[in-house]
Structure formats: structure tokens, C-alpha cells
Amino acid sequence: MVDAKILNSISSRARALEASKIREVAELGMKKDGVLPLWFGEGAWSTNPLIVDAAIASLKAGNHMYQPNNGMMALRQAICTYSNELLSSRLNPAQVTVTPSGMQGLMLTAEFLVSPGDRIVAVEPGWPNLIGAFKATGAEITSVTIVPKDGHWTLDVDGLIAELTPGTKAVVINSPNNPTGWIMSDEEQCLVLEHCRRFGIWIVADDVYTRLYRHGRHAPSFLSITEPEDLLISVNSFSKCWSMTGWRLGWIVAPAVFEGKLGQLTEFNTSCTAGFVQEAGITALRDGEEEIASLLEKIQTGYELSAERLNTFSRVEFIEPDGAFYCFFRVDGLTNSFAAAVEILEQTKVGLAPGVAFGPQGEGYLRLCYAQPVDVLEEAFVRLEPFLSK
Missing domain, CATH: 3.90.1150.10 (Aspartate Aminotransferase, domain 1)
Structure with a gap:
């Protein structure tokens, strides 16, 4: 005690x-x-051994030093290529910050957005670490609940939008959802985006499970419908799709104007992500389908x-x-x-x-x-x- x-x-x-x-x-x-x-x-x-071998080769080649705060340009470009091909997004490397895990990406996002007392609306049930990151930075959390209805997990999107009042800092959406497997549809995402644009509310999209979708190559994604300047932060990770949980490698996508600020926050958190781990990520994106x-x-x-x-x-x-x-x-x-x-x-x-x-x-x-x-x-x-x- x-x-x-x-x-x-x-x-x-x-x-x-x-x-x-x-x-x-x-x-x-x-x-x-x-x-x-x-x-x-x-x-x-x-x-996959291809990914492991890429990290080993990078280590043997002497990739032991500090890396840029926002990540190696080669990986940032590979993330853009991957996302733009998969989701029809229009990312450029200035929008991408590499993080040592998706969890660190969430914490970086919370530190970037939240001042103590800020109101955050979150869809729950949800992964406790997702909400915990925002609580740790002083946010006040309002929850909107996914419920079982007619044999499906559903969210009252009108109810969610009603909670997104002026002065709300951000809405946090994890789709596909952990733990329920609920999906926010394209149409629902468009409604949320339109409302958030009107009131200047950030959307934080936990996109870690985007590829783990049972009805297509990827789940609906805000990255498919947003403009580069929209107030969207997408958090992703190599952990699930490429079986890399222990590698601790992820990324966030944000408006390019904040590239410098996110780099500064990274400097004061972890400084950078290990270069040989980033090389493994490049191989995963290019050769991991x-x-x-x-x-x-x-x-x-x-x-x-x-x-x-x-x-x-x-x-x-x-x-x-x-x-x-x-x-x-x-x-x-x-x-x-x-x-x-x-x-x-x-x-x-x-x-x-x-x-x-x-x-x-x-x-x-x-x-x-x-x-x-x-x-x-x-x-x-x-x-x-x-x-x-x-």
C-alpha cells in the first residue's frame, strides 16, 4: 500500500x-x-520472416542511430503509398508521423489535442487504453454507447451528433471496434464529418483494425472521405495485420501544418522510433499483402x-x-x-x-x-x- x-x-x-x-x-x-x-x-x-530479415539486415548494416522525430522519410512515403492505394486517400509524407506503437500514437494525439478540462466524446464500449490516454491528459469524457439491436451492434449516430456540441474538442471513434466488432458505415462517417467540420471538432479515428474487416478488403475509413486540411487524426499500428505486437511500431496521420508540432512532442516523449524497426515496417507495407x-x-x-x-x-x-x-x-x-x-x-x-x-x-x-x-x-x-x- x-x-x-x-x-x-x-x-x-x-x-x-x-x-x-x-x-x-x-x-x-x-x-x-x-x-x-x-x-x-x-x-x-x-x-513473417521477410519482415524479421529486413530488421536484421538493417541492424547488420549499422542502422543503430537516432532517427528523425517524425520518422524515416522512406517509411512515411511507404505509409502514404499504402493508404492511398488501399483507401483512395490523398496523403503526403508531411501528414505522417511514425510512432513507437499505436498506443504511443494515441498518447501523442491526446497530448497534442487536450488541455485539462477539454470535453471529449467517445464511443464505448471501447479499449480502455484509448480512453485512458485522454483521461491521463486531463480530458472530461462523455460516452455514447454501442448497443445490441436486432442481432447487430448499433450506434445511434443522431445521438452521437447531438453530443458533439460547440466547444467539444474531439470525438474518438474506434471502427472496427474493440471489443464489439461494430463498424461505422460510410454514410455515418459522412454525417459525423459534416457536423465536425461545421463546429470545428476534431475526429480521432482509431484505425488499427481497418484491415480486419469481414466483408471486404478494408472497413470504411475517414481517410477515404476527408480533405488533407480536415481536423482528423488517424491512429494506426503494425501490430495486428502484420503480427508485430512486440515490435512497437505505428503511425498517425494529421494535417500537414502540424508536422513540426508533432515532431516536437515526439522529441519530448520518445525522440524517435528505432530505425531498424522502421525498416521492418517498410517491408511489411511493400511486401506484406x-x-x-x-x-x-x-x-x-x-x-x-x-x-x-x-x-x-x-x-x-x-x-x-x-x-x-x-x-x-x-x-x-x-x-x-x-x-x-x-x-x-x-x-x-x-x-x-x-x-x-x-x-x-x-x-x-x-x-x-x-x-x-x-x-x-x-x-x-x-x-x-x-x-x-x-
Whole structure:
């Protein structure tokens, strides 16, 4: 227990931070043998050797030094080429800042936008780190809730727009959504963009799962419909699509006029992203489409197995996701999802994320990452059956 006097000596924002409930469950599980870890948003597969070899070659070539704050120009250009081909965007390198992870990109975005007391509207349930970054910089959060309706996850977009009142600093949208798999449609994005343009409200788009879309090559993206000067920050990462969670590499897209300010903020945070890691990112973007196709095929197999099994349990209410790689399911009678996740871990050695970690709207739910081999998922459901059936 931290002494109260010592605790009070740190900033009020640091004192107010709450531990991630996902991380709490995972920390318990990491101390045990034989646990099936389905708690994080992380696939089970290693990074493609082409990408690994690019990093090794870069290290052997002597790429050991500091890099530009905003990232290597070759990677920034590769990101533009990738995005413009995929999304019909019109990016130029001045809009791109490379970050050591998507999470750092979110934190950089929050530091860039938020003054203490600023009003941020967020779509929830949502990844706790996404909201946490804005809370850590002093934002006041207003939530608009995704809800199950007629067998789909839906958002009242008119209700969202009604919350985007003059004086709101930004709206934070994660689509495809973690944990639900909800998608904001093209039409809905256009409505939100038009409103935000009218009132000078920033859009922060967490685009990490854009390629993990079950109905096409990519999910709808604000980058496809915005102009370069629009108040949009898109945050992305190499973690999910290229199986690079441990590499810590991401990027943000913002209006080019802020290239210098984002570089300055980077200088005072991490200074730069490692050059050899950036070289791996260039290879992923240029040569990684087969890797993405292979990953999507494995993820679809994992989804089909998981959906089939979940739908056999009478206590479980499960809605098909349109994107990402999670099953977010409600368990009848479950009122404390964190306690349930701990109990499941202790009794079955299956690690799940508690729904309450994604906001109060997630209470009563559990999240399972199905980006796993078939044999792992089959064993997980064998172990889970007593809990989900009782």
C-alpha cells in the first residue's frame, strides 16, 4: 500500500489513473503454467520472416542511430503509398508521423489535442487504453454507447451528433471496434464529418483494425472521405495485420501544418522510433499483402469455430462482429465480469478479458480473442464449457 503522503506528492492526473482490468487478469495468468491466453488483442502467429530479415539486415548494416522525430522519410512515403492505394486517400509524407506503437500514437494525439478540462466524446464500449490516454491528459469524457439491436451492434449516430456540441474538442471513434466488432458505415462517417467540420471538432479515428474487416478488403475509413486540411487524426499500428505486437511500431496521420508540432512532442516523449524497426515496417507495407491474406484466413477459421461453440451455450448471448478479431459475449446472470474472468482463469486456465474493462456498458460480458490456432480454441472451449453451461 502506497503511503498517502507519498501518493499525494504526484500529479492528480497520475493519481486518478486506473489499472487496466485486462492487464490485471493477464498478470495473474502469466504466473501460471498451461494457461490459454485469449485476453489480449494479439494473434498467436509469429512475424513473417521477410519482415524479421529486413530488421536484421538493417541492424547488420549499422542502422543503430537516432532517427528523425517524425520518422524515416522512406517509411512515411511507404505509409502514404499504402493508404492511398488501399483507401483512395490523398496523403503526403508531411501528414505522417511514425510512432513507437499505436498506443504511443494515441498518447501523442491526446497530448497534442487536450488541455485539462477539454470535453471529449467517445464511443464505448471501447479499449480502455484509448480512453485512458485522454483521461491521463486531463480530458472530461462523455460516452455514447454501442448497443445490441436486432442481432447487430448499433450506434445511434443522431445521438452521437447531438453530443458533439460547440466547444467539444474531439470525438474518438474506434471502427472496427474493440471489443464489439461494430463498424461505422460510410454514410455515418459522412454525417459525423459534416457536423465536425461545421463546429470545428476534431475526429480521432482509431484505425488499427481497418484491415480486419469481414466483408471486404478494408472497413470504411475517414481517410477515404476527408480533405488533407480536415481536423482528423488517424491512429494506426503494425501490430495486428502484420503480427508485430512486440515490435512497437505505428503511425498517425494529421494535417500537414502540424508536422513540426508533432515532431516536437515526439522529441519530448520518445525522440524517435528505432530505425531498424522502421525498416521492418517498410517491408511489411511493400511486401506484406500475402501475410495479411493468410492472417485473415486463419482469423476467419478461428471466428467460425468460436461462433459455433458460443452459440451452443444457453447462457451466452453472442452477436456476430463485422470486424476486429474478438467475440464479445454476454453471459446470463453475470454481474461481475472481472471476478468471473479471475474465476475462469483459476478454474479452467483460460484467460479472457472482463467486459467491464471496456467501460460500464461492458459489464456482464466477456471478450475472447479468436486469433488463435484451431487446436487452442478447441481446447479453450472444452475448458470453458462447465462455466458457460452451469
